[in-house]
Amino acid sequence: xxxxxxxxxxxxxxxxxxxxxxxxxxxxxxxxxxxxxxxxxxxxxxxxxxxxxxxxxxxxxxxxxxxxxxxxxxxxxxxxxxxxxxxxxxxxxxxxxxxxxxxxxxxxxxxxxxxxxxxxxxxxxxxxxxxxxxxxxxxxxxxxxxxxxxxxxxxxxxxxxxxxxxxxxxxxxxxxxxxxxxxxxxxxxxxxxxxxxxxxxxxxxxxxxxxxxxxxxxxxxxxxxxxxxxxxxxxxxxxxxxxxxxxxxxxxxxxxxxxxxxxxxxxxxxxxxx
Amino acid sequence: xxxxxxxxxxxxxxxxxxxxxxxxxxxxxxxxxxxxxxxxxxxxxxxxxxxxxxxxxxxxxxxxxxxxxxxxxxxxxxxxxxxxxxxxxxxxxxxxxxxxxxxxxxxxxxxxxxxxxxxxxxxxxxxxxxxxxxxxxxxxxxxxxxxxxxxxxxxxxxxxxxxxxxxxxxxxxxxxxxxxxxxxxxxxxxxxxxxxxxxxxxxxxxxxxxxxxxxxxxxxxxxxxxxxxxxxxxxxxxxxxxxxxxxxxxxxxxxxxxxxxxxxxxxxxxxxxxxxxxxxxxxxxxxxxxxxxx
Numbered sequence: 001x002x003x004x005x006x007x008x009x010x011x012x013x014x015x016x017x018x019x020x021x022x023x024x025x026x027x028x029x030x031x032x033x034x035x036x037x038x039x040x041x042x043x044x045x046x047x048x049x050x051x052x053x054x055x056x057x058x059x060x061x062x063x064x065x066x067x068x069x070x071x072x073x074x075x076x077x078x079x080x081x082x083x084x085x086x087x088x089x090x091x092x093x094x095x096x097x098x099x100x101x102x103x104x105x106x107x108x109x110x111x112x113x114x115x116x117x118x119x120x121x122x123x124x125x126x127x128x129x130x131x132x133x134x135x136x137x138x139x140x141x142x143x144x145x146x147x148x149x150x151x152x153x154x155x156x157x158x159x160x161x162x163x164x165x166x167x168x169x170x171x172x173x174x175x176x177x178x179x180x181x182x183x184x185x186x187x188x189x190x191x192x193x194x195x196x197x198x199x200x201x202x203x204x205x206x207x208x209x210x211x212x213x214x215x216x217x218x219x220x221x222x223x224x225x226x227x228x229x230x231x232x233x234x235x236x237x238x239x240x241x242x243x244x245x246x247x248x249x250x251x252x253x254x255x256x257x258x259x260x261x262x263x264x265x266x267x268x269x270x271x272x273x274x
Numbered sequence: 275x276x277x278x279x280x281x282x283x284x285x286x287x288x289x290x291x292x293x294x295x296x297x298x299x300x301x302x303x304x305x306x307x308x309x310x311x312x313x314x315x316x317x318x319x320x321x322x323x324x325x326x327x328x329x330x331x332x333x334x335x336x337x338x339x340x341x342x343x344x345x346x347x348x349x350x351x352x353x354x355x356x357x358x359x360x361x362x363x364x365x366x367x368x369x370x371x372x373x374x375x376x377x378x379x380x381x382x383x384x385x386x387x388x389x390x391x392x393x394x395x396x397x398x399x400x401x402x403x404x405x406x407x408x409x410x411x412x413x414x415x416x417x418x419x420x421x422x423x424x425x426x427x428x429x430x431x432x433x434x435x436x437x438x439x440x441x442x443x444x445x446x447x448x449x450x451x452x453x454x455x456x457x458x459x460x461x462x463x464x465x466x467x468x469x470x471x472x473x474x475x476x477x478x479x480x481x482x483x484x485x486x487x488x489x490x491x492x493x494x495x496x497x498x499x500x501x502x503x504x505x506x507x508x509x510x511x512x513x514x515x516x517x518x519x520x521x522x523x524x525x526x527x528x529x530x531x532x533x534x535x536x537x538x539x540x541x542x543x544x545x546x547x548x549x550x551x552x553x554x555x556x557x558x559x560x561x562x563x564x565x566x567x568x
Contacts (some may be wrong), residue, residue: 007375010370010373010375011375011378013376014370014371014373014381015386017367017370018371018381018382018384018385019384019391021367021384021385021387021388021442021445022384022385022387022388024399024400024442025387025388025391025399026387027397027399027403028395028399029524033528034546039402039407039408042416043413043417044410044413044414044415046536048536050529051478052488054334066466081299084295085295085296085299086296086429088292088295088296089292089293089294089295089296089297092288092289092290092293092365094293094295095291096285096288096292097281097285098281098285098286098289099281099286100286100289101289101303102376105300106298107300107305108300108378111304111308112497113495113556114308114499114549115502115503115552116497116503117501117503117504117506117525118311118545118549119304119307119308119311119528119545120332120529120545121305121311121314121528121532121538121541121542121545122307122308122310122311122314122542123303123307124305124532125310125321125538126302126306126310127303130302133536141302141303144299144303144391145299145300145302145303145304146303146304147300147304148295148300148304151296175288176292177287177288178283180292185524190558200343201389201390204311204392205391205392205393205394206390206392206394207394207506207511208506208529209390212359212533222392222394223392223393223394223395224394226392226394226395227394227397227511230394230397230398230401239405239408242398242402243398243399243402244393246396246399247393247396248396249392249394249395250390250391250392253390253392254387255385257387257389257390261383261386261438263328264385264386264389265450265453265454268447268450268451269450269451269453271452
């Protein structure tokens, strides 16, 4: 066989398998624009006969603009607090000489492979005892507290910075805070970007914890508002309107993912390496 | 004074102040709940009364509770049906798209895209795909003259149907991890394999696969955790554990015991059992793979 033929064969399979994997998602996008008649038609159709943008208007009967805002508050809070706590912790554990660095780092690593669903109930109890159930703080802080991966990732990154760079600054009279903010943080921009994209996606898609900690209208996020549409609790709603609601709630992450895809793959690959 | 006083006090103070915010949140919301979860498994508590120490009563209840063991079976079903296909398919697709050819980088996005879906979004989609009257899967079967049952509401097919969706959701992460690993495999092993006249299939399994074994271990551990853990979200949204508890995993059973029956002690025991299962699978899995790789 000629190399050209192998290449063509490989291209074809790459495209075919890619389309198979993306097909359900493409169908979701297409179905969100179908009329009820289109989507239940037999045999099934792949594209709408004419785009029904009205589905998106109707979807807002189930997802209010406030739920979208709530999702951004929740995710933004998780992201800011995670960066705010993990970056200095990772820096201290790798660059500031002190006796307890190793045991403290080990403590952070203990739950690395523990599914958070295992401590769902006691986390709920702690949050409840703190009087935070039903508040954004109650939703955000326990998720932000899952610092293991962040601390690990940033510690590895800062450990890789040359010590000479930091010693030079220290000799020039810079304190640790200045070394951290003026030297370490600017160099860490790529890894901060990668970690942020992964954290944004993960937090945006969380379901159980926001359901337990903030189910009320004032704090309800998109996943919590959307899930009842899948469970058949609104059997009268047209599938295409459910699809439109699903597309609305996924659109921000889809955009973030497409724009920052490079950072996302770096972030995932980085957190899986250690 | 010993030599270790070379640590400066100011440095230590600074280090602790850098660590304090992370430590506070980590201890309050991870360490304390972890300990509380274990302690509560020895108590009887319904969220409202005074917690009462009951020794091993909750564990005794576990052994006489057929529902617990069938939930354990469901958790195992999620893990066994999910982890191996996710790992193997993810590996093969990663090799496929690792091709260093023009435009492949752009096509890869098709493989990564399911990663943006939450379980909730995915559930809306797949509940319709599986719908026995209107869904496209049933329609495809009808086209060849087969009438399929309501997949999500049939005991034997509910978990496999949920697993298919979960594999689909998990593939992007697995592909990304393998792609990173494949970049570190030295190119000359392929040249050597080609000289030996090894075919593509043999090269894949006897050259590429052993070279990414460390990644396979990480992928497998992450996926055991993923399938054990996210079976809770998936079945809570899509089947509520039904039909007849056929898709009620340990996670969902524990959730129901806590938040529906207010039996916090027993719910904690079920969480502990889930942890034991996951740790056992990971330990056994590691032992088996490290022996077979020798």
